[in-house]
Amino acid sequence: MKNISMFLLQIQFLLGVASSLVIHSMPWRVPCPHQCVCQIKPWYSPQSVYKEAPTVDCNDLLLTKLPASLPPETQTLRLQSNLISSLDQSELQGLVNLTELDLSQNSFSSTRHLRITDLPALLSLHMEENQLRHLPDAAFSGLSGLQELYLNHNRLRSISPGAFKGLDKLLRLHLNSNRLVVIDRRWFHALPQLEVLMIGGNPVDSIQDLNFKPLGSLRSLVLAGMGLREISERALEGLFNLESISFYDNRLTKVPKEALQKLPGLKFLDLNKNPIQLVQRGDFKDMLHLKELGLNNMDELVAIEHSAIDNLPELTKLEITNNPRLSYIHPQAFQRLSSMESLMLNSNALSALHRQTVRSLPNLQEISLHTNPIRCDCLIRWVGADNDKPVRFIEPQSTFCSEPPELKARRVKEVSFREMADSCLPLIAPSMFPSYIQVKHGENIALHCRALAEPEPSIYWVIPKGMRLSPSISYGRYRVLTEGTLEISGVTPEEAGFYTCVAQNLVGADTRSLTLKVEGAGRAYKASMQKSEDNLEVRDISERYALLSWQAGRNVPAAHLSWLANGSLEDHHRHSTRILAGTQGFNLTRLQPGTHYKVCLHMGPNETSCIHLRTKEAPVVTSSPDLTPAVLLAVSALLLLLAARTCQSSASLSWKDQMMEFEKPHTTILSDEAKGFMVPPPYLKQVCQPSPSKFSSEESGKEISYPHLGQYGKEPPKEVC
Ligand SMILES: *[C@@H]1O[C@H](CO)[C@@H](O)[C@H](O)[C@H]1NC(C)=O
Ligand SMILES: *[C@@H]1O[C@H](CO)[C@@H](O)[C@H](O)[C@H]1NC(C)=O
Numbered sequence: 001m002k003n004i005s006m007f008l009l010q011i012q013f014l015l016g017v018a019s020s021l022v023i024h025s026m027p028w029r030v031p032c033p034h035q036c037v038c039q040i041k042p043w044y045s046p047q048s049v050y051k052e053a054p055t056v057d058c059n060d061l062l063l064t065k066l067p068a069s070l071p072p073e074t075q076t077l078r079l080q081s082n083l084i085s086s087l088d089q090s091e092l093q094g095l096v097n098l099t100e101l102d103l104s105q106n107s108f109s110s111t112r113h114l115r116i117t118d119l120p121a122l123l124s125l126h127m128e129e130n131q132l133r134h135l136p137d138a139a140f141s142g143l144s145g146l147q148e149l150y151l152n153h154n155r156l157r158s159i160s161p162g163a164f165k166g167l168d169k170l171l172r173l174h175l176n177s178n179r180l181v182v183i184d185r186r187w188f189h190a191l192p193q194l195e196v197l198m199i200g201g202n203p204v205d206s207i208q209d210l211n212f213k214p215l216g217s218l219r220s221l222v223l224a225g226m227g228l229r230e231i232s233e234r235a236l237e238g239l240f241n242l243e244s245i246s247f248y249d250n251r252l253t254k255v256p257k258e259a260l261q262k263l264p265g266l267k268f269l270d271l272n273k274n275p276i277q278l279v280q281r282g283d284f285k286d287m288l289h290l291k292e293l294g295l296n297n298m299d300e301l302v303a304i305e306h307s308a309i310d311n312l313p314e315l316t317k318l319e320i321t322n323n324p325r326l327s328y329i330h331p332q333a334f335q336r337l338s339s340m341e342s343l344m345l346n347s348n349a350l351s352a353l354h355r356q357t358v359r360s361l362p363n364l365q366e367i368s369l370h371t372n373p374i375r376c377d378c379l380i381r382w383v384g385a386d387n388d389k390p391v392r393f394i395e396p397q398s399t400f401c402s403e404p405p406e407l408k409a410r411r412v413k414e415v416s417f418r419e420m421a422d423s424c425l426p427l428i429a430p431s432m433f434p435s436y437i438q439v440k441h442g443e444n445i446a447l448h449c450r451a452l453a454e455p456e457p458s459i460y461w462v463i464p465k466g467m468r469l470s471p472s473i474s475y476g477r478y479r480v481l482t483e484g485t486l487e488i489s490g491v492t493p494e495e496a497g498f499y500t501c502v503a504q505n506l507v508g509a510d511t512r513s514l515t516l517k518v519e520g521a522g523r524a525y526k527a528s529m530q531k532s533e534d535n536l537e538v539r540d541i542s543e544r545y546a547l548l549s550w551q552a553g554r555n556v557p558a559a560h561l562s563w564l565a566n567g568s569l570e571d572h573h574r575h576s577t578r579i580l581a582g583t584q585g586f587n588l589t590r591l592q593p594g595t596h597y598k599v600c601l602h603m604g605p606n607e608t609s610c611i612h613l614r615t616k617e618a619p620v621v622t623s624s625p626d627l628t629p630a631v632l633l634a635v636s637a638l639l640l641l642l643a644a645r646t647c648q649s650s651a652s653l654s655w656k657d658q659m660m661e662f663e664k665p666h667t668t669i670l671s672d673e674a675k676g677f678m679v680p681p682p683y684l685k686q687v688c689q690p691s692p693s694k695f696s697s698e699e700s701g702k703e704i705s706y707p708h709l710g711q712y713g714k715e716p717p718k719e720v721c
């Protein structure tokens, strides 16, 4: 509950309460009731006026009624933690200056047992932690001067519309932690001066339009822990003076941006602990007085999008921490934040923070990035550069690189600029989406996929039918949004299967896959998943290359292909390459003429299929020296992408035609009857293999994995196509 207490501090700050001042009590020599303590104590009025108040303290005495003969000068009467269940005006007779009465933690079950008819000097009444169930009309009508009323932690289920009648001086009302299921606007008509309303911790799941309209003086509203799912556009209308609002620990799945636009004076906003997945463009926009924003402890949050936080000229502190899945902050997520000094991003799943993000904050003084899986490559390289405007790192001692392996456990600040590459591979964080999800027939699904890299990657999805869907494409129930989200509307068993997101830039690609199960689709789904993948075949062979293809009934996770020449019995002559998801063919090049090879396709841990082949004899053998076994490898260009099964059966394109199709990059064909269309590999060039000369490890014969598929680290591969 740290957040709540922080919030209370802010409220106190707003109300100007100097709570830290310590002033000692002074003796008060009066006849004091038995067991009670009578002292002059410091006291602050609800409006922060300091007083030295004659105080009678009878806390924790198992009293069932008020002590007799209270000193008439008493201003503060404390009866906390007793067993009092009723109180009569006559018991307070003569206490003309009584300003605070604390009856918290007693046994009141009804305000009817609080028979106070006239106590106009009373400013503060504590009734928290009793057993009140209902507030009738005019429940506190004898307390016309009351400024603070604490009714939190009772069992209030209902409050009559006129319950607060007569409390027109009330400034602060605590109704939190009760059993209210609705918030009734009529309660507030009697409270024109109310500044603070705490009503969280009640099982209220929605707020009606104009719910707080009568509270034009309200400065702070706490709606924490309520089960709110959405806040309608007009819910907060009329709160012209509101400075702070908390939605801590609700069930909001989106930032309630339209409602927040109705709060012109907002300074503090707490949305922590809500199941928000994305902070989207314009979610926080033009909030001209916002000073602090918290987006913490969100288990679902995966990404902060382009222009998500825009034009908040007074924002000084942005805290986005403890979000276990947050792996992506768009380089231009923050716009026009001219006062921002402090950016807290610790304890997320961020692999990097783009230098553009940092450069977009002209006044940034400090940044906190520790406890993130930082990838020390080109994206975080700015940290080690000579920055014209240095930014202070909070806890630099515990801000470590977690990748690449050779920099692991080094402190980010201590890795020099030169040690980090200047371009880097896309990385789709494992936290982006789970590897398996099960949904009900008819549900709408959104799968978010984002990746950071330099240069900026493009993203596409490969769906179970084998088709590749790029952003801004709709197909059947599918839609891919520009940011990389795949939406499936009204999912049916047809959509069950294997999905892969591919993020790609000039350096390489990363993929991440998920299996979607649609409830009630058990059989169809199983049948398709069990379809054998083991039909590896040779489509063409010559002296130096062999063109392979295989059928993947469903799109498979990144597989790899290995090959070994006869005679090179030792395993270290084995060559291997990873295969992009969705690929169904590969051109093995630089083979030796007249040689046997064993070629195996490995899909997943247990699924391997192998074939033997023999290259054609060279017609005239001019034994060229560069055809040593070590140079065998080097493959070039792959190629057949994703023959959807429907495609194979349609047989409208010969295999040759298809290959030609592949050679036209960047042409995604999506005809209306998009069945069986062929998609070219996204960037034919990029699936080329790195030049063997770059990888001396290979010369020495080790199996290598090429870095072009989510592997990390090495220099950008030189392509041989
Ligand atoms: C109540 O307060 C007033 C003003 O401070 C004071 O003059 C008066 O003596 C007080 N009455 C009692 C009974 O203490
Ligand atoms: C290579 O291996 C195949 C299959 O094991 C075998 O039939 C063939 O005789 C071998 N060839 C040579 C040249 O060793």
Ligand SMILES: *[C@@H]1O[C@H](CO)[C@@H](O)[C@H](O)[C@H]1NC(C)=O
Pocket (backbone or CB within 6 Å): 545, 547, 587, 588, 589, 590, 636, 659
């Ligand atoms: C396979 O690679 C070889 C050698 O680079 C090339 O000559 C051949 O045309 C390629 N085949 C296809 C179908 O791309």
Ligand SMILES: *[C@@H]1O[C@H](CO)[C@@H](O)[C@H](O)[C@H]1NC(C)=O
Pocket (backbone or CB within 6 Å): 604, 605, 606
């Ligand atoms: C692979 O085989 C092992 C041992 O036979 C088995 O324990 C494991 O579950 C299999 N994995 C998959 C993904 O089928």
